[in-house]
Amino acid sequence: GAVVSQHPSRVICKSGTSVKIECRSLDFQATTMFWYRQFPKKSLMLMATSNEGSKATYEQGVEKDKFLINHASLTLSTLTVTSAHPEDSSFYICSASLQRGTTDTQYFGPGTRLTVL
Amino acid sequence: AQSVTQLGSHVSVSEGALVLLRCNYSSSVPPYLFWYVQYPNQGLQLLLKYTTGATLVKGINGFEAEFKKSETSFHLTKPSAHMSDAAEYFCAVIVTGFQKLVFGTGTRLLVSP
Numbered sequence A: 001g002a003v004v005s006q007h008p009s010r011v012i013c014k015s016g017t018s019v020k021i022e023c024r025s026l027d028f029q030a031t032t033m034f035w036y037r038q039f040p041k042k043s044l045m046l047m048a049t050s051n052e053g054s055k056a057t058y059e060q061g062v063e064k065d066k067f068l069i070n071h072a073s074l075t076l077s078t079l080t081v082t083s084a085h086p087e088d089s090s091f092y093i094c095s096a097s098l099q100r101g102t103t104d105t106q107y108f109g110p111g112t113r114l115t116v117l
Numbered sequence B: 001a002q003s004v005t006q007l008g009s010h011v012s013v014s015e016g017a018l019v020l021l022r023c024n025y026s027s028s029v030p031p032y033l034f035w036y037v038q039y040p041n042q043g044l045q046l047l048l049k050y051t052t053g054a055t056l057v058k059g060i061n062g063f064e065a066e067f068k069k070s071e072t073s074f075h076l077t078k079p080s081a082h083m084s085d086a087a088e089y090f091c092a093v094i095v096t097g098f099q100k101l102v103f104g105t106g107t108r109l110l111v112s113p
Helices: none
Strands: A004-007 A010-013 A019-025 A032-038 A044-051 A067-073 A076-081 A090-097 A106-108 A112-116 B003-005 B010-014 B019-021 B024-026 B031-038 B044-050 B056-058 B064-068 B073-078 B087-095 B107-112
Touching: A004 A090, A010 A019, A019 A032, A019 A090, A019 A112, A032 A067, A032 A076, A044 A067, A076 A090, A106 B044, B003 B087, B010 B019, B019 B107, B024 B073, B031 B064, B031 B073, B044 B056, B044 B064, B044 B073, B073 B087
Parallel strands: A010 A112, B010 B107
Antiparallel strands: A004 A019, A019 A076, A032 A044, A032 A090, A067 A076, A090 A106, A090 A112, B003 B024, B019 B073, B031 B044, B031 B087, B056 B064, B064 B073, B087 B107
16 A cells, blocks of 8 residues: 555656646545655755645745646646756655554655756 | 664675664654564565563564663664675654654665675
8 A cells, every 4th residue: 555656757858848747646535746856865954844725835046937837626736847957857756644543654656867968 | 753864775794794774763742663674676675673671672583672761772783694684774753642764864775796
């Protein structure tokens, strides 16, 4: 149980285009999903917290208009990188919190490698 | 604010040797602590977690960690390393009542034959 998927796993796009990444909780309902960015050989940086049916909460320094997050259902959150530029190239990972207990365990997706040319 | 320190960006062991990955945390309230493993180009997999109760926590793949409040530590151990254990390991803390995971900088475990 507690499986999180991401699609696509890898995407290459031209500078100036927008890219959408999907994050799905496959066997549980996730009221909260998280989006992280990971640079090469670095730790994970939380970008935003996404609660179903409400606006995402962005971390300081993360551009809301650049990284659009939508959490339309209890099993799906999307991250759209708008007008992508080469500096947006990174590994993007989502996670989802189980809706049980109080441990707030986050289960992570396999990640999406974005390359902007 | 809570934080996590992982000592040693790289740890090298021989196959069959003891694995010890260090993690110290800073938190003003009782934390929940996690260890995650990441294989190349993959997401994070939960190894184990401490919330309350028994301070020695057993996880998957033979790993375990002990919560030591007096030392503010949560070191990860495995008695005998296997080649398949080579990966990046992240310690993380979450504060009760909040949902933000704070990660350490990670430790790359290298296992040699």
